[in-house]
Amino acid sequence: MASGGAVVPQSSSDAAVLMVPFPMQGHLNQLLHLSRLLAAAHLPVHFAATAAHCRQARRRFHGGATLSAADNIFFHHLPPLHTTQISTRPDPNSTTHFPSHLQPLFDAAAAALRRPVADLTRRLCAAHRRVAIICDSLMGSVVQDFLNFPNAEAYAFHSVSAYAVFFFLWESLGRPFRLDPEVLENLPSLDGCFTPEFLQFVASQHRFLGIFSGRIYNTCRILENKFLDLLSEIDCNKKQWPLGPFNPVDNFQESPAAGGDRSRHECLKWLDGHGRNSVILVCFGTSTTLPERQIWELAAGLENSRQKFVWVVRGVDGDGAGDDVDNGMMTEIELPLGFEERVKDRAVVVRDWAPQLAVLGHPAIGGFMSHCGWNSSMESISMGVPIAAWPMHSDQPRNAALIGKLGVGVAVRDWNRREEIVEAAAVSSAVRRLMASEEGDTMRIAAGELGAAVREAAAAEMKVELQSLVSYLTR
Numbered sequence: 001m002a003s004g005g006a007v008v009p010q011s012s013s014d015a016a017v018l019m020v021p022f023p024m025q026g027h028l029n030q031l032l033h034l035s036r037l038l039a040a041a042h043l044p045v046h047f048a049a050t051a052a053h054c055r056q057a058r059r060r061f062h063g064g065a066t067l068s069a070a071d072n073i074f075f076h077h078l079p080p081l082h083t084t085q086i087s088t089r090p091d092p093n094s095t096t097h098f099p100s101h102l103q104p105l106f107d108a109a110a111a112a113l114r115r116p117v118a119d120l121t122r123r124l125c126a127a128h129r130r131v132a133i134i135c136d137s138l139m140g141s142v143v144q145d146f147l148n149f150p151n152a153e154a155y156a157f158h159s160v161s162a163y164a165v166f167f168f169l170w171e172s173l174g175r176p177f178r179l180d181p182e183v184l185e186n187l188p189s190l191d192g193c194f195t196p197e198f199l200q201f202v203a204s205q206h207r208f209l210g211i212f213s214g215r216i217y218n219t220c221r222i223l224e225n226k227f228l229d230l231l232s233e234i235d236c237n238k239k240q241w242p243l244g245p246f247n248p249v250d251n252f253q254e255s256p257a258a259g260g261d262r263s264r265h266e267c268l269k270w271l272d273g274h275g276r277n278s279v280i281l282v283c284f285g286t287s288t289t290l291p292e293r294q295i296w297e298l299a300a301g302l303e304n305s306r307q308k309f310v311w312v313v314r315g316v317d318g319d320g321a322g323d324d325v326d327n328g329m330m331t332e333i334e335l336p337l338g339f340e341e342r343v344k345d346r347a348v349v350v351r352d353w354a355p356q357l358a359v360l361g362h363p364a365i366g367g368f369m370s371h372c373g374w375n376s377s378m379e380s381i382s383m384g385v386p387i388a389a390w391p392m393h394s395d396q397p398r399n400a401a402l403i404g405k406l407g408v409g410v411a412v413r414d415w416n417r418r419e420e421i422v423e424a425a426a427v428s429s430a431v432r433r434l435m436a437s438e439e440g441d442t443m444r445i446a447a448g449e450l451g452a453a454v455r456e457a458a459a460a461e462m463k464v465e466l467q468s469l470v471s472y473l474t475r
Helices: 025-040 051-059 100-112 114-127 137-148 162-172 196-206 221-234 256-260 266-271 292-305 356-360 374-382 396-406 424-435 438-459 461-473
Strands: 015-020 045-050 073-078 130-136 152-158 214-217 239-242 279-283 308-312 347-350 365-370 387-389 409-411
Touching (some): 015 025, 025 045, 025 051, 025 073, 025 130, 025 374, 025 461, 045 051, 045 114, 100 114, 100 137, 100 196, 114 137, 114 152, 130 137, 137 152, 162 396, 214 221, 221 239, 221 396, 221 438, 239 461, 266 308, 266 347, 266 356, 279 356, 279 424, 292 308, 292 424, 356 365, 356 374, 365 374, 365 424, 365 438, 374 396, 374 438, 387 396, 387 424, 396 409, 409 438, 424 438, 438 461
Parallel strands (some): 015 130, 152 214, 308 347, 365 387
């Protein structure tokens, strides 16, 4: 696997793919997984991001052992992003949990990366008969110069559910056609999901959607066929490919024997000593900062639930404008005095990066308290793990609504009460409802059946969709 990107390597393929991700973990991870899938189909893939974000994507890659020097993926380091007027830390007491501290990073990416991406596109077009650019839908302005090259075309990748994409587009277009009442049932409002600045940024990028030749989604028809069909009604001239789940779905039920590997995370070794479906994973992603009082209520609720848990407690990601994406954000989060000592016999607190997919694939995990980012949602669904849904911002409330429609989740709180602190009693109730009730057992069965169906689709439907995409890219 090459890096640096100063030279475009020669390839036996007459077609190549250029990946242009959005610089956030949930976006980087998905396009690196898609890169792996396309590279396995014998297409050379060029992954273009800053050195810090390339490093981040590779370091946190689930199933990273499958990436090797033999893979046909080449990392190109775009110039570092220099942000100004950036708040060095998010405000946990803000009325919205959206990571507004990263807005200068988004603006800098849109302003600074267009020229280097155009230069890379030029070199790739000179070396290949056809170049397909797969770009995050939030990076449209960065790739727009592909129109200057007759052998280049571009495809939009949507990092969120088809459900969330459809309703965002349908509402932004003024609700151009009627929907059945059941489709609209329990649709959360977008109030509190985004800042005005980010919505303006989205609009500035989505105006380029018309120049793309198609759309790619990390989902599958068994989950979202209805909303993929509705998306076709909105954009009937565009091809679309549901290729998910992107994350590996085979051989992730790690056995105790794997504990012999020193690199295996300590929380996985701890899980080896616990019974099937006996532990809940608690993790809220890389972009959410909770107020201190909420952290303490969450801790008390987990303790009072008397259930076993793995709690990933970490700060949010930085902007990656420096040498590392952590960029000073990984500060110690203070938990209640004596909490870790009191729960040590039935819990593990993880303060670093946790291998979430491997944890979800462990047989001891029987539930997942999650912010419902689409990466986490797809990983949990594909592993057959039901979700205690606690959305924070962005697409997460609508992902949580979809999870409810699929029958594999319980709500920790009502989105309409998002500005209120979730008290310990509500946390404890949600955990016990999922982990220690007949309802939770029924939901685990449903999640297991849905996960098996998704994995079966990954072995069949996704292969057909992927071959369709590869055939179209190389036509």
